[in-house]
Amino acid sequence: MTGQRFTTEEMLARLIAFDTTSRDGNIPLIEFVEDYLDGWGVPHFRVDYEAGKKTNLFATIGPDIAGGIVLSGHTDVVPVDGQAWTSNPFELTARADRLFGRGTCDMKGFIAVCLSLVPDFIAAKLKSPIHLALSCDEEVGCKGVRPLVAHMRDHLPKPRAVIVGEPTSMQVVNAHKSAITFSTEVAGHEGHSSLTHQGVNAIMVAGELLSEINRIRSDLIAAGDPTHRFNPPYSTVHVGLIEGGTAKNIIPRKCSFQWETRLLPTADPEAVPLRLEAFAKTLEPAMHAVAPDTGIRTDTVNRVPGLAPEHDSPAEHLALHLANANSTHAVSYCTEAGLFQQIGIPAVICGPGSIEQAHKPDEYIDVSELRKCEGFMQRLVAQLV
Numbered sequence: 380m381t382g383q384r385f386t387t388e389e390m391l392a393r394l395i396a397f398d399t400t401s402r403d404g405n406i407p408l409i410e411f412v413e414d415y416l417d418g419w420g421v422p423h424f425r426v427d428y429e430a431g432k433k434t435n436l437f438a439t440i441g442p443d444i445a446g447g448i449v450l451s452g453h454t455d456v457v458p459v460d461g462q463a464w465t466s467n468p469f470e471l472t473a474r475a476d477r478l479f480g481r482g483t484c485d486m487k488g489f490i491a492v493c494l495s496l497v498p499d500f501i502a503a504k505l506k507s508p509i510h511l512a513l514s515c516d517e518e519v520g521c522k523g524v525r526p527l528v529a530h531m532r533d534h535l536p537k538p539r540a541v542i543v544g545e546p547t548s549m550q551v552v553n554a555h556k557s558a559i560t561f562s563t564e565v566a567g568h569e570g571h572s573s574l575t576h577q578g579v580n581a582i583m584v585a586g587e588l589l590s591e592i593n594r595i596r597s598d599l600i601a602a603g604d605p606t607h608r609f610n611p612p613y614s615t616v617h618v619g620l621i622e623g624g625t626a627k628n629i630i631p632r633k634c635s636f637q638w639e640t641r642l643l644p645t646a647d648p649e650a651v652p653l654r655l656e657a658f659a660k661t662l663e664p665a666m667h668a669v670a671p672d673t674g675i676r677t678d679t680v681n682r683v684p685g686l687a688p689e690h691d692s693p694a695e696h697l698a699l700h701l702a703n704a705n706s707t708h709a710v711s712y713c714t715e716a717g718l719f720q721q722i723g724i725p726a727v728i729c730g731p732g733s734i735e736q737a738h739k740p741d742e743y744i745d746v747s748e749l750r751k752c753e754g755f756m757q758r759l760v761a762q763l764v
Contacts, residue, residue: 382420437513440508449540450511452730453516456487465741483742485546485737492752505764528721541725547729548732552727553686554685555644555685557684559648561678563677572629592655599651656677683717686714686728701759
């Protein structure tokens with residue numbers, strides 16, 4: 380069976396034309412990929428995250444056996460709202476040796492290389508399979524891929540390794556930080572601002588909690604990174620949103636804030652929230668003395684596990700060979716690699732483009748990065764025949 384052939388640039392142009400901003404879904408892009416794979420007789424299936432709107436696609440080229448290699452990439456992109464683009468973000472635009480468009484480096488460039496080489500994967504008559512895992516909602520906390528990861532764990536022959544194609548300039552990354560998001564809500568007691576002793580000011584209590592988070596931040600910086608691999612070289616804590624109060628002359632009844640930790644992969648993920656909870660308990664007696672329905676509550680909103688280095692794992696050994704590299708790197712951003720590692724599949728990150736271009740107006744990828752990725756994939760094929 381012979382389907383339609385695309386160069387990498389042609390495939391990238393098709394993928395960029397789909398606005399797959401996370402909030403809007405990715406079904407039209409997935410339908411295009413399904414039609415393309417059907418033309419080549421490649422078996423595939425969906426694992427939905429949000430039926431009719433957001434889905435994951437898994438395809439297998441070669442024998443349906445254990446020990447294959449998964450090429451994993453997310454199809455969603457971040458919004459372009461309010462960004463000053465000089466060309467249409469959803470139309471691939473070439474300028475000199477760069478290709479501009481939303482998702483070119485993060486990470487439709489990698490997906491385009493993988494898809495354009497499907498005919499070559501087929502022609503090679505692989506002895507071990509290459510799997511394509513195209514996911515959704517990575518940009519909002521690596522949420523969409525989780526049903527696919529669970530399906531792989533429970534129903535599919537176990538792959539030997541996962542290569543996540545996030546932009547690393549084709550360097551091999553074997554470690555990244557975790558990202559855990561929290562929501563803290565302070566319940567105070569309203570009253571007239573002239574009678575502060577009869578109320579519990581939720582904003583001021585939140586201020587005490589924020590001061591403790593700042594102290595935690597300082598302690599994390601002081602502890603540092605024993606491996607000296609990460610930038611910044613320590614675990615971080617960050618508060619991104621805060622909301623509270625009704626009017627300047629009303630003691631505020633509610634205040635909430637959203638915050639996150641980005642921890643070194645070996646750090647205890649419970650240490651920071653437990654410390655804040657212990658501090659919160661020291662504030663609550665005075666709050667309850669005024670009104671018993673006051674209090675402080677922190678909920679975990681999302682967890683993205685870190686990627687811990689597994690030196691000489693099948694994934695790392697293979698990726699270093701394919702990238703013609705002899706050293707690994709660490710990054711501070713998150714990927715789905717840690718989720719694969721959690722189910723026992725060794726994973727690394729290696730993909731075309733620079734993370735410095737991601738999420739910005741006029742996002743681009745250098746054409747030379749696509750050529751390097753093509754070479755990486757051609758060497759992969761040679762390993763599997």
